[in-house]
Amino acid sequence: QDYSFRFQSSDPAGNPNFELQKQWAESVAELTDGRVTVELLPVDSIVAHNETQDAIAAGILDGHITDTSYFAGKDPAFGLIANPVGAWSDPQQMFDFVEQGGGHELMDELLSPYGLEFIGVSTPGLEAFVSNVPLEGVEDLKGLKLRAPEGLVQQVFAAAGAAPVNLPGSEVFTSLDKGVIDAADYSVFSVNHAQGMHDVAAHPVYPGFHSMPLVEVSMNEAKWDELPDDLKGIMEESVKQFAQNQIASLKEADQAALEEANASGEITVHDWSDEERAKFRQIAMGEWEKVAVRSENAQKVYDTLTGYLTENGLIAE
Amino acid sequence: MEFFGLLQGLGIEGATGLMFAMLLVLLVTGIPLAYVTLLVALIFALGWFGPMAVPLITSRVYSFVSSFVFVSVPMFVLMAAILDRSGIARDLFDAMRLFGGRLRGGIAIQTILVAVILAAMSGIIGGEVVLLGLIALPQMLRLGYDKNLAIGVVCAGGALGTMVPPSIVLIIYGLTANVSIGDLFTAAFIPGLMLAGFYVAYVLIRAYLNPAMAPVVEGPRASTAEKLRLAKGLFLPILVVIGVLGSIYGGIASVTEASAVGVLGVTLSTMIRGEFTIGLMKAAALQTLQTVGMIVWIGIGATALVGVFNLMGGIKFVSALITGISDEPVIVLLFMMALLFVLGMFLDWVGIALLTMPIFVPIITSMGYDPVWFGVVFCMNMQMSFLSPPFGPAAFYLKSVAPPDISLGDIFRSLLPFIGLQALAVAVLILFPAIAIY
Amino acid sequence: MTEDHTDITPPRDEGGPIPEAGWLGRAIDRVGIVFAVGIIIAMLILIQEVVLRYFFNRPTIWAHETTVFLSGVAFVYGGLYCTARDSHIRVVLIYDQLGPKLRRAFDVVISIICGLSAAMFTWAAWIMVSRAAFAPTGEIRIERSGSAWNPVYPGLIKIFLMLVLGVMTVQFAILAVNYARGRR
Numbered sequence A: 001q002d003y004s005f006r007f008q009s010s011d012p013a014g015n016p017n018f019e020l021q022k023q024w025a026e027s028v029a030e031l032t033d034g035r036v037t038v039e040l041l042p043v044d045s046i047v048a049h050n051e052t053q054d055a056i057a058a059g060i061l062d063g064h065i066t067d068t069s070y071f072a073g074k075d076p077a078f079g080l081i082a083n084p085v086g087a088w089s090d091p092q093q094m095f096d097f098v099e100q101g102g103g104h105e106l107m108d109e110l111l112s113p114y115g116l117e118f119i120g121v122s123t124p125g126l127e128a129f130v131s132n133v134p135l136e137g138v139e140d141l142k143g144l145k146l147r148a149p150e151g152l153v154q155q156v157f158a159a160a161g162a163a164p165v166n167l168p169g170s171e172v173f174t175s176l177d178k179g180v181i182d183a184a185d186y187s188v189f190s191v192n193h194a195q196g197m198h199d200v201a202a203h204p205v206y207p208g209f210h211s212m213p214l215v216e217v218s219m220n221e222a223k224w225d226e227l228p229d230d231l232k233g234i235m236e237e238s239v240k241q242f243a244q245n246q247i248a249s250l251k252e253a254d255q256a257a258l259e260e261a262n263a264s265g266e267i268t269v270h271d272w273s274d275e276e277r278a279k280f281r282q283i284a285m286g287e288w289e290k291v292a293v294r295s296e297n298a299q300k301v302y303d304t305l306t307g308y309l310t311e312n313g314l315i316a317e
Numbered sequence B: 001m002e003f004f005g006l007l008q009g010l011g012i013e014g015a016t017g018l019m020f021a022m023l024l025v026l027l028v029t030g031i032p033l034a035y036v037t038l039l040v041a042l043i044f045a046l047g048w049f050g051p052m053a054v055p056l057i058t059s060r061v062y063s064f065v066s067s068f069v070f071v072s073v074p075m076f077v078l079m080a081a082i083l084d085r086s087g088i089a090r091d092l093f094d095a096m097r098l099f100g101g102r103l104r105g106g107i108a109i110q111t112i113l114v115a116v117i118l119a120a121m122s123g124i125i126g127g128e129v130v131l132l133g134l135i136a137l138p139q140m141l142r143l144g145y146d147k148n149l150a151i152g153v154v155c156a157g158g159a160l161g162t163m164v165p166p167s168i169v170l171i172i173y174g175l176t177a178n179v180s181i182g183d184l185f186t187a188a189f190i191p192g193l194m195l196a197g198f199y200v201a202y203v204l205i206r207a208y209l210n211p212a213m214a215p216v217v218e219g220p221r222a223s224t225a226e227k228l229r230l231a232k233g234l235f236l237p238i239l240v241v242i243g244v245l246g247s248i249y250g251g252i253a254s255v256t257e258a259s260a261v262g263v264l265g266v267t268l269s270t271m272i273r274g275e276f277t278i279g280l281m282k283a284a285a286l287q288t289l290q291t292v293g294m295i296v297w298i299g300i301g302a303t304a305l306v307g308v309f310n311l312m313g314g315i316k317f318v319s320a321l322i323t324g325i326s327d328e329p330v331i332v333l334l335f336m337m338a339l340l341f342v343l344g345m346f347l348d349w350v351g352i353a354l355l356t357m358p359i360f361v362p363i364i365t366s367m368g369y370d371p372v373w374f375g376v377v378f379c380m381n382m383q384m385s386f387l388s389p390p391f392g393p394a395a396f397y398l399k400s401v402a403p404p405d406i407s408l409g410d411i412f413r414s415l416l417p418f419i420g421l422q423a424l425a426v427a428v429l430i431l432f433p434a435i436a437i438y
Numbered sequence C: 001m002t003e004d005h006t007d008i009t010p011p012r013d014e015g016g017p018i019p020e021a022g023w024l025g026r027a028i029d030r031v032g033i034v035f036a037v038g039i040i041i042a043m044l045i046l047i048q049e050v051v052l053r054y055f056f057n058r059p060t061i062w063a064h065e066t067t068v069f070l071s072g073v074a075f076v077y078g079g080l081y082c083t084a085r086d087s088h089i090r091v092v093l094i095y096d097q098l099g100p101k102l103r104r105a106f107d108v109v110i111s112i113i114c115g116l117s118a119a120m121f122t123w124a125a126w127i128m129v130s131r132a133a134f135a136p137t138g139e140i141r142i143e144r145s146g147s148a149w150n151p152v153y154p155g156l157i158k159i160f161l162m163l164v165l166g167v168m169t170v171q172f173a174i175l176a177v178n179y180a181r182g183r184r
């Protein structure tokens, strides 16, 4: 029996992330000899980015590739597991947590009540930070007007003394250009560069210090259960390959964009010292606790996460 | 029920044809047009999939009404409703007549200039068409302008909002095509002014060929005292414009916030003129509620239809249409333009962008064209979609506030020459890309 | 210059609900002021946000979400408001050619079709609300925005949309009955 699934991405069509996700969709067909085909649609084509979970549960979509934090409004736990600001300094650390540290089981537990099955995890990597003023450390964030996405990231910046401004992605460019805001969380360095963010904000911070989203690949639980075990195995494996492919490709693109930015002479790329990064992480961890108390699941995420980080020496006791 | 899934038998080609035919037929029966698109979306959700697909429509409606960019629509409409209820608009046009009244078509040309200024204040259309429809149209009619010319100027001028930066069309294109939004804005600036220039030239030609279309001020020149008295009418509106543009370009407010600055400015103007009353604000706000109800529900219908069409495989369908059309890049490009025009007759630009850009942009790039230039061409093409029947949003927006004796038929008839001018602008942009990318 | 600037314009006709909309139409029309004032409040909130951010460097975390919420409910209610006033734009190409009897028949059929669609959408909105107002465990949990402020606006707009669609269904039913009776 053959299976065909319709997935929606949280990225627009021309975004490099979408291109890589599309390669994943093609790889699924290849690896399963055409027994499973995945049609990948760009963001908003069927429903909005933060409505895919409901659409999958309702059987309108079959699956999605999306930043889990978009569902923080349903349960704060989604926000905490998707972007524990400061927890990871490298994508591999997060992958290890998901695969061996109990992250997969947590995601299963969080998604199952909503009728979704967690297949695997990816990430675009550490996002770069867009700024039109030089930022060398936490001190420089004081009073900085910045656009940050919903949830924990915004909270952490506020705790660091910045003034987070709520703005939709579509207004980030003009607002940076005209100086309504000083800085913004946007995307990885290469995407920021391609979309001209550095033309209006010449002081990017790279590598970023603030955000590395957990991108989940998941699908309708009932439809997943219909799959024979061998296909399930191949699907899970394909996501692992996709994740490695994504971080490698984007890192390469980031490097190319970085060279271009440095060569331009007009853009100054800032890199925070380990000390400053640690300071920011310290502030972030204070905010984790505040999210943890908001729901039972969030507390569970907090306990598992801090347990794993301590055990592996990623944070001090 | 047997009906569920039945439409799949038609295939996507047949279903697309049926969808457009159904839109047309239901439209002329007199069903409110917002409900026509919603109804067609519902029929195809049920007929292609079944009841389980219907929540996708309500989900899209929710996302549509809770999107930040649309906040500027009620702001512009409120501004228009307050202006309309005060004497500001009348005094403004009397003053404008003083300065442009002796030039044939002068008031229409000044209206186009006002439209360009409004376009620089806003990234979407809707609010501007309503504003010009409430303010400029009655004034032009009062001054004896030809009805069709006046309607065309108001609609086409109001639609410039997405052609002159800032522009949500260009922003969405930039996100979809992963090109620089700043480059797009820079590239769109001259083409936007060029299009406005076409409108001005058209007004001048028509007015001089047939002087009855645009009467000029007769009689002796006004005395200096009279001129000064009338010029006062310009003072407050210009101050409001400076306030809004200044807050955007001075980095004080975002584009959406600036629309609220405009409302505040207009309200303060009525206070200065001694016209402000609670009753005026109440009536203006109620009119705003009604007008945005009409405008937004047209958008709601459109967004529902696009979601259903995409779920049916619309993107794949467009992709199949375009592949293998020709090896000649120019032919492919022209075919794309034709396809955008046809889609523009029935769908709104967001839907068209979602449907076509994932397919068009990679092809354009691989053929060696500049994606920034293509973004401007796309944006120019979408100008036609706002005006073209049977689904021309700008025409509907104008209808929502136009005097009742102006029918939709009148509006669409008046728009035909302007659609021609827009097509000309698209052609010029394709023939001379340097207009955008210099 | 012969323009008379002192002429007093008569109070303009602001329109009202059509008689066929019945008691519900009148109620919908009266409640409209709540959402109309909401638009003015949204404007004031945006202004205070600009002032606080630009002059005091203290942007709020609630202004934009509240503005979007106020506009969103006004948009949704505006559709219902126009239904009661029959002010939604209609293409009357054929309709205007009809005699009074056929026209009435058209009005009845259109109201029934729109009513059935609205009923279907109310049901679909209920499916949406059942995920936005309740946690999977069944307890009441209104969907939040997930922002730092984290208001329940998304859940509220979804519930409001369902209610408005429900009222719209009833309104169309009343319209159909009154058109059929030929009540003026």
Ligand code: NA
Pocket (backbone or CB within 6 Å): B118, B119, B120, B121, B122, B123, B124, B160, B161, B162, B163, B164, B165, B166, B167
């Ligand atoms: Na504009």
Ligand code: NA
Pocket (backbone or CB within 6 Å): B344, B345, B346, B347, B384, B385, B386, B387, B388, B389, B390, B391, B392, B393
């Ligand atoms: Na059109």
